[in-house]
Amino acid sequence: MTPRDGGCVEHPDRGPLSKVEMAALVARDIEPGSFVNLGIGQPTLVADHLPAGSGIVLHTENGMLNMGPAATGDQVDPDLTNAGKQPVTELPGASYFHQADSFAMMRGGHLDVCVLGAFQVSASGDLANWSTGADDAIPAVGEAMDLAMGAKQVFVMMSLFAKDGTPKLVPSCTFPLTGVACVSRVYTDVATFELGEHGARVVETFGITRDALAARLEVDLA
């Protein structure tokens, strides 16, 4: 690895990262003892990489703390699911609560970290992850806006470029917003970023240099 200006570390021989590798990176950056909500989809993979004994507690917004891994076989219980409506398990020390209490927990700023997917993130931390604004789309928002505004830190996991090559880290989101200035870190297949008032800072790159990356993005990198 090569340290660069702004503290960026380049990993030219490693990357682009798989979803599993990205999940491992996110897991590495979550403090022991944190209370964490993992969004539906890719972020769910983070759970597999949380170190044993870290004391990290998972929240699921449908009303539970200390959610365990996916349920299999006889463990499956239709009354015990995660926010993606998949059967899960209960760890010792769990608790159940209703929706108003669950979202009070989230919106009151009690969760340390939530990890979300995204369509776009702006350099100032705006998040767009609930609607592409397509005319014929059936809109659905779920918990996205509550998580974006509620958790102390919002981490995003996404590929940095869409299938057509368009960057998803942008100067300003063109898709409908989920939340304003809420994302603090972005984990992608080719780089990780810290966002803040200073704008976007590259923390690490994978299989690409910081300069090559900068050339492909329209955002000014701090």
Add this chain to the structure above:
Amino acid sequence: MTPRDGGCVEHPDRGPLSKVEMAALVARDIEPGSFVNLGIGQPTLVADHLPAGSGIVLHTENGMLNMGPAATGDQVDPDLTNAGKQPVTELPGASYFHQADSFAMMRGGHLDVCVLGAFQVSASGDLANWSTGADDAIPAVGEAMDLAMGAKQVFVMMSLFAKDGTPKLVPSCTFPLTGVACVSRVYTDVATFELGEHGARVVETFGITRDALAARLEVDLA
């Protein structure tokens, strides 16, 4: 008993009523199956007159439904008190909840009746029962304002005249208000009243005629 204009019933041979007799009158007028909060002091006496099998459930705002009678002897438990901080008992089918939930229950209009004491009640149902406005008094409000605004019906129990002979049912309260237009019935030692947009209507008198009563009050009786 003698029915009078406006449906008033005079009981010339009975009254003034004792506090216990007033409590029995209030109890008579509470519908079976009601959820009821009895205020601190005199209203507590109402509990002794609720008919067995009425299905009336008592709420205490410190966090309980289906409160039972006062605890005695071995029943006394410092963790189980009523709103007056006296030890009470638990009836089968009880439930416990915290203060925000208890007052949500009250303020959300879920209680059928609350019974309160009063310093003054106006003919339009304004209630003054938390402060005499005396300069050197230590103010305290507790649950009075929440009960006044929250219950579907607010009944007041009080003597109709203060010790100095001043009426406590008044055209307009001079003491600081607890709630505006919230009292629907007033039970006193010499008469009971229904209050509403029409003003005060005498329902029953005890040991005094309606005319003699009207002469002692400054409010116009409907």
Add this chain to the structure above:
Amino acid sequence: MKVCDTAVEALGAVEDGATVLVGGFGMAGMPVALIAALIEQGATDLTVVSNNAGNGDTGLAALLAEGRVRKVICSFPRQADSWVFDGLYRAGAIELELVPQGNLAERMRAAGAGIGAFFCPTGVGTPLAEGKETRVIDGRTYVLEMPIRGDVALIGAHRADRLGNLVYRRTARNFGPVMATAATRVVAQVSEVVDVGGLDPESVVTPSIYVDAVVAV
């Protein structure tokens, strides 16, 4: 509170044009028998408030398919198996008010708790806050949100006692306790009705005051 023998009896009268709160998150806590009773009962022009807008062809989806729902207030209508809603929505045959999930819960809580309106951080700066009053309080921007009240709430719980106290099971608790506070009439389907005294008073989640009828299914 009435313990009923059938879901239709528990449901009772529902008027055309009523607002119906329907519990459940996906199928967990979904009051399937009560929705079937509502289909049988016949009320139409309904507004349904629920987290999702039906799955597959049964339950809420069946009610929608019968053309009985004018408007859905929900947070997540689009699901892999929400084809009934999707079709109605695309055909312009159903109205949708999309509400963030936390706002949905908190707006019903407000209705149940006597709160007239509240300033909420969720949705600020997004299309779902457009046209709504905002205010900066202590340097943070909030949107004013209004209560959501139901004429009737249909909820799925685990056990009831004969007074109507309810306990739930695991994440099937979800919207039930909040909806129970927010509707004029509250009907619960449960797995079992136990005698008074059969539930631990410390563990009751929905106190009996909120419940009008229960049916064991």
Add this chain to the structure above:
Amino acid sequence: MKVCDTAVEALGAVEDGATVLVGGFGMAGMPVALIAALIEQGATDLTVVSNNAGNGDTGLAALLAEGRVRKVICSFPRQADSWVFDGLYRAGAIELELVPQGNLAERMRAAGAGIGAFFCPTGVGTPLAEGKETRVIDGRTYVLEMPIRGDVALIGAHRADRLGNLVYRRTARNFGPVMATAATRVVAQVSEVVDVGGLDPESVVTPSIYVDAVVAV
């Protein structure tokens, strides 16, 4: 979350000028050992938020008697045995913000739930709403009420597990669960700390996320 051996260790650092939420309704749920630790710890110029303003000469009354409290936010300071508060108040030595009990609870809940402010029916037209913004919503008048946040909350519960999940006992539950959501640091005194898994997940009232330290006394 830390399981501590002493109340002083559990209490930890409290800064001068801090806002301290103190649970209990009368003596039920009163965190007596934690208040004693606060007296020992020495922080002064405190704002105390509690339903009452101390009974007799111990607990909260002792903290007041030490001159350590600048302001009390409470609903019912005047009691038969509130002579310590009464004396300070009459001497002009303590500030009082009198809050209806339901507003006290709901304002702390709002702080814990991320609500910026809420319109509330209690107190409308009374001296306690003077100077506050009002609004008519659907024909009813409401007063705008602001959140109450604590730097630290001291609560009394019944049992904790080693993660900090709490259960309460009977009406001693009162303000504990709400205060636990509304303070930066939450400390609970309990009768017993049990192993993880020793509490029924359906019956936990305060989930572990809210609790920073517990001590068994």
